[in-house]
Amino acid sequence: MPRIRILPEILASQVAAGEVVERPASAVKELVENSLDAGAGEILVEIRRGGAALLRVIDDGSGMSKDDALLSLERHATSKLADSAGLASIRTLGFRGEAVPSIASVSRFRLITREPEAVAGTEIAVEGGVMRDVREAGCAPGTTVEVKDLFFNVPARRKFLRAESTESAHVEHQLRMHALAAAGVRFRFRKDEREVFDLPAGMSRLDRVRWMTGNDLGRELIVLPLTHGNGVSVEGFVLPAIHARKGRRHQCVFLNGRPVEDGAISRGLAEGFRSALSDGLHPAAWLWIEMEPSLVDVNVHPAKREIRLHRPHELREVLTEAVREGLAKAEAAKRPVFKVEATVAPARPVEERPVFHGTPREVPRTAAPREWPASLPVQQRMFEPVAAPAVAPATTSLPVPVPEAPPVSKAPPFRYVGTLHDRFAILESEDGLVLLDPRAARERILYERWLHDADGRGVESQTLLVPVLLEPGPRECELALRHRDEFAKAGIELEDFGSGTLRVGSLPDFLKLADVRSFLTGLIDELAGGQLPGSRVAFDLLAKLLARRAALVEAPRPHEALRLLDVLFRCELPYCAPDGRPTLTEFSIKELERRFSGAKSAGF
Incomplete structure (x- = not known):
């Protein structure tokens, strides 16, 4: 007797249901x-007990004839795919013809459908994959699918269902995703005889996102410009970096109308925010992507949640540019509301420091570190080209200082109050109390300077008298050499020395490290461990590390807060350091009054 046999049809459908139907x-x-x-303009979904007891979907779509209704219960029967060539140009959400028979094989299933021009409809009853009844039925045009007692004949699968509230939440989340994907369709959701939501047809995407996020967050949505790439168009919305969260469930991505998950898309979003995100956090986003079907393979996951892009780097770059442009416009829209205070009297006098002009070779090497200015006019080029004489420190013990403020300030109208433990600056704003972290502010300023210089003529570097040899390992060495151009933009010259060894010939001229070897080895290990998708990310991370090092070496100067703010608010993202830490923290008058009134009511 042969040991290999063909599975019975019902058993094969139940096996397929294990891949397609994970839960209600x-x-x-x-x-x-x-x-x-089917072209539905209105869809009603009803569930009971989380969908395990009853799940009903009613639509007003094209409906089916009796013959088509019977064929729809056969495995691999579909009207959406005719030949293998059509698989490369799929524009429908479904195409395999497995869903309906798989669901019918693990439930008590009923299908009622009618075409608009037909006099009568068709009703089909199936129980556990076995046909029970087929008859004519009076019904409205469209299709109604009723699923009762899901997994009643597969107790092992039913056992793994979660609590009713959990399953209901999953159903609602799924409907919300489809409601966002198809904004022109009316969606209604009823749970245990109670209507949860009723979204009218014709809502804009922005209105549906605001409905999903709520009014408070909806007001903070940043509109991404419609961006076109090679066969790709992207539009959508993001929330500011302060609302980033762990995990990616709050990233709603729709590709050709299909909710999808893809690592390249998530990385493109993160790159667009540059350093505004803390490690482990992901931005909240709602994206609608239109792409030529031939550029994406949607047939790589049983539930079609994951996709495979033929040119993921192109989509990632389009997303990155769209996010950066949207954030830049949002930041520019905020700045005009800031008022500039005419005169500001510091709480204590600022120590006067001599300023030396000339090239670094003209600066006397015997000057003490305390004799050098805290800000240098030459750093104005970090924001805009300015013909100004170079200014450099007389000693190499300090990193590049903070740039001098421009004549017109874009900072909010803060008043300097004092210093807290020589670490933070205390400021007064129109709305309350503000604490400034000078170290985090310098990190942001220096980080954006590296990005600006790298996009321009490059960071000035200094050749090492004795090159440093690194042996990070063959794979790590290959990674570093692959990103050699990005290291060069940051002022670090790398060469292949053979046998998994790197030769470091130069470093940024302002960066003084006690242990170059450990610094660069740690950097390369971090790059390798992160499995970075592109060189731009490698440079961003490098710039973050360099900025943090420069800010840590120099002691904070809170009493120079106002000069620092003038430069800080010329940055693209002045409110956070490259790693996402805040540069400013505000305590509003209302919050302070609430704190003190609470203490009073408690009897203090």
Whole structure:
């Protein structure tokens, strides 16, 4: 007797259901996608007990004839794909023809459907994959699918269902995703005889996102400009970096109308925010991507959640530029509301320091570190080209100082109050109390200077008298050499010395490190451990490390807060350091009054 046998049809459908129908939300996804493919303008979803007891999807789409309704219950029967060539140009959400028979094989299933021109509809009853009844039925045009007792004949699968509230939440999340993907369709959701939401048709995408986020967050949405690439268009919304969270569930991405998850898309979003995000956090975003079907493979995951892009780097770059442009416009829109205070009297006098002009070779090497200015006019080029004489410190013990403020300030109207433990500056704003972290502010300023110089003529470097040899390992060495151009932009010259060894010939002229070897080895290890997708990310990380080092070496000067603010608010993202730490923290008058009034009411 042969040991290999063909599975019975019902068993094969139940096996397929294990991949397609993971939980009630999976069935809702498949049925709603069928409704959208049928051109529905209104979809009603009802569930009971989390969808395990009852799950009903009603639409007003094209409906089916009796013959088509019967064929829809056969495995691999579909009207959306005719030949293998069509697989490369899929524009429908479904195409495999597995969802309906798989769901019917693990539930008590009922299908009612009618075409608009037909006199009567068709009702089909299936129980555990076995046909029970087929008859005519009076019904409205469209299709109704009713699923009862999901997994009743597969107890092992039913056992793994979570609490009713959990399953209901998954169903609602799935519907919200489809409601965002198809803003022109009316979506209604009823749970245990109670209507949860009713979204009218014709809502704009912005309105649906605001409905999903709420009014408070909706007001902070940043609109991304419509961006076109090679066969790709992107538009959508993001929230400021302060609202970034762990995980990516708050990133809603729709590719050709299909909710998808893809690492390249998430990385493109993160790169667009540059250093505004703390490690481990991901920005909140809602993106609609239109792409030529031939550029994406949607047939790589049983539930079609994941996709494979043929040119992921191009989509990532389009996303990155769209996010950066949107953030820049949002930041520019805020700046005009700031008022500049005419005169500011510091709480204590600022120590006067001599300023030396000339090239670094003209500066006397015997000057003490305390004799050098805290800010240098030459650093104005970090923001805009300015013909100014170079200014350099007389000693190499300090990193590049903070640039001098421009004549017109873009900073909010702060008044300097004092210093807290020689670490933080205390400021007064129109709305309350502000604490400034000078170290974090310098990190932001220096970081953006590296980015600006790298985009321009490059960071000035200094040749090492004795080159440093690194042996990070063959794979790490290959990674560093692959990003050699990015290291060069940062002022670090790397060469292949053979046998997994790197030769470091130069470093940025302002960066003085006690242990160059450990610094660069740690940097390369961090790059390798992060599995970075592109050179731009490698340079961003390098710039962050350099900025942090420069800011840590120099002691903070809180009493120079106002000069620092003038330069800080010429940055693209003045409110956070490159690693996401805040540069400013504000305590509003209302918050302070609430704190003190609470203490009073408590009897203090």
